[in-house]
Amino acid sequence: MAAVGVSRGFGLGRPGWPAKLNVVRTVFLARIRIISRYKGAILMEALLPIVFAAMPVLLGTSVAGGNPAEAFCNTLVRGGGLVIPPGETCIQNYPNFGNYKLYMLIGASTFTVVSIMMWLIGYWVRREQETGTLESLALAPARRIWILAGVTSYAFVRAMIAFVIAILLGSLVFQVNPFEQGVAPALAFLALGLLPLWGLSFMFGAFIMRIKEADSVIQVLQWVLAFLMGVFYPLTLLPPLMQGIAGLFPPTVMTDAIRASILNITYFYGSAYGSVAVLFAMALVTPLLGYELFEVTERRLRRREGVGHY
């Protein structure tokens, strides 16, 4: 034991909580300092969801002709297994279901949160590999989990800044009000959904460390995410098998639950309780699984070619 302690650089001492938190804080501040030099990146991240949301909104307007809200409402109602009384319109019975602009804005904004988290952690691993500092990190006496906690905290803060700006600015652009109802449950779903997202980010980091071609993988995974999350459409439009796969994916459940609580529409898992239960289970399992995968991948690479292999 003592030999292990010595080899980790702490001699016989064991780092306490202040030391661990200091590692998190230092990593967090270092990343914040770097990004503060690229203000354009933060602005672009905040504008991106608005542009993303604008495209299906404009496309939908042309597809539906005169009444996009009614057409979209019909799709959601059909997917949710609800019924419209004969001779009445969908909007008359389910007025919230026609708010397609807010639906797209929430989808695009949560997608940005997911995308930024995955992107930043994936890129962090790759950057450290490219600059040759990932191996030095392995020699540092701090445990990897605290370094990762610092990076993920930074990713979380950056993602939330983009999310808040996008929702506020997007509400003005699309003339919608996301604060009418269900804000508190939506925030709770967001908070709960971030835990499995952390786990997914660790898995993603492990994947990037293994295959190395970060750029292309991140780009394609971004669109896989958007596709599975149903950013622009209700999941009920997907074939049953795809719906099943999408339903097991934490960001999908998070996005669906946030939308359902703010717009008061049907939940993918039937009710708010169903979504809470699924997200809670994911929040328990995914971070542990993600971190374990990251450690296993790193250990294997260290035994073979080394983690810094460019």
Place this chain on the structure above:
Amino acid sequence: MHRGIGLTRFDLRTRVVSFWDMSKKKIVEFSRYPVAFVALFVQIFLIIAMFLFASLAFTPSGSDPSTQRGLGATVVYGFIVGLFLSFTLWEIGFSIREEQTRGTLESLYLSPASKVSSLVARTFAILLWSGAMSFMAIVFVGGVVGGLPTANIAAALLVLAFSISGFLGIGFIFAGVTIKLKETAQFLVNGLQFFFMIFSAQFFPFSALRGVHPFIVDGISKWLPVSYCVDAFRSLLLGLPPGYPELGISIQGEVLIVVAFGILSPIIGYWIYKRFETGARRQGSLGEY
């Protein structure tokens, strides 16, 4: 006598050979990253599939299949023009930035090879690949919606060729901006890409923008040559149905604008690039990381 090449004559053959060598270097680089190629391919299909599902969410029940085909064509043809624009914008600037990062940009400027060829060669491989992807995208969407209209193919390809030439001009400008602004230029390219995506109506008809406010089309879209590239290419392939072209002038007028754009844009773009480059060389910041 040309600088740096002694008594060697810099004729057309030499230019073609050096252009091919420069392009080949890029092709070899791409071939080393097969995952990137496959990823790009998958990405294109996912984007198209997402927009198709989005349009499905707005499709009134019992709508005419020919309307869906027309809409699928509008999305995919606009997307193809956007694809070429996006790759041209990204590839030139990004590869200049890479040369800066690696520290090879200054050495490259000591070579006597043509700078225009050097810039164009950076996009040659990716443009070839985009062409193949566009073809497959048409086949894919055609399969999903039950066939796409493909009228006036020769004229549409001519429009696309001049459009790509015009996009190269914008790419040259961004290569210059990259030399000046370095990392920040990437955000500008990103912003510009999304600007064109919306205001040149790449994923929807211009009528959707007019529906939001007529000023968007009359005050913004009509002033962008890229809009005419999208509109002319799309209208020709759709077989000029009623309401197309959408920008308020005849198809001949639009084609003329696209041809002028294709000829003038590279000239103006390269001139602007040279100004940025000369400025950076005077300041000694060309290879600055």
